[in-house]
Amino acid sequence: MCSTTMPQELADGYNRFVSDRVDEQQKLYQQLAEGQSPHTLVISCADSRVDPATIFGAGPGELFVIRNVANIVPPPSAYGDDPKAPLAGTAAALEFAVDHLRVSRIVVMGHAKCGGVAAALGQAQKEKAERDTGPGQAAGEDQSSPSYISRWVGLMAEDGTETVMNNPAMDQDGLQQCLEHQNVRSSLERIQGFPFIRKAMDERGLTLHGAWFSIAAAELFWMQDNGGFSSGEDRGRSEGSCP
DSSP: OOOOSOOHHHHHHHHHHHHHOOHHHHHHHHHHTTOOOOSEEEEEEOOTTOOHHHHTTOOTTSEEEEEEGGGOOOOGGGTOSOTTSOOOHHHHHHHIIIIISOOSEEEEEEETTOHHHHHHHHHHHHHHHHHHHOTTSSOOOOOSSOOHHHHHHGGGHHHHHHHHHHOTTOOHHHHHHHHHHHHHHHHHHHHTTSHHHHHHHHHHOOEEEEEEEETTTTEEEEEOTTSOEEESSOTTOEEOOOO
């Protein structure tokens, strides 16, 4: 049975929201009640430390946000034409933002120390260890009923394998960041496989962007044409991407 009592932490937060809501904000909410017109769609991780509205200093109604584990966009082929296929929550939100709200741009934003990316990287490293030691040498896991998380981050399997195989001398932190960057690039590539995305890009100039947020530095890095990431505060400084 659901509890009918608001948790104290949430009650305190709501009280702060009410006390800070000045007349100007009240008028804004009255306007937003008539509809929304966000300028940007942000696809970000569900991680509690990475809030797009906070990072971009956005007010209510400015951003349409899709959040999931590891800011992944599955390819269109993951859904197919079967009406009984798994519900396409991310794709549905993507379509709504582009076709109905007509956002001007899409930003896929990854972040440092992403747990979903770490899970995908760990799986890739485990599989490499099993290949190196030979069949039956490494303890395997029971895959009879994979978890929802393992199935979801499995969308990064190919990128994880390439990251591990192509960077044998890289330390764990470097591999993690390398895969975080590649995951942003791959999600942007998969987005373009949706017909309504290509149509919006061709007909009304929808633009796609990549970003990566350093939690420790509270600093945003923007993806460049070469696939690397440069700081929004200092374009001369960049976070290296793996080869």
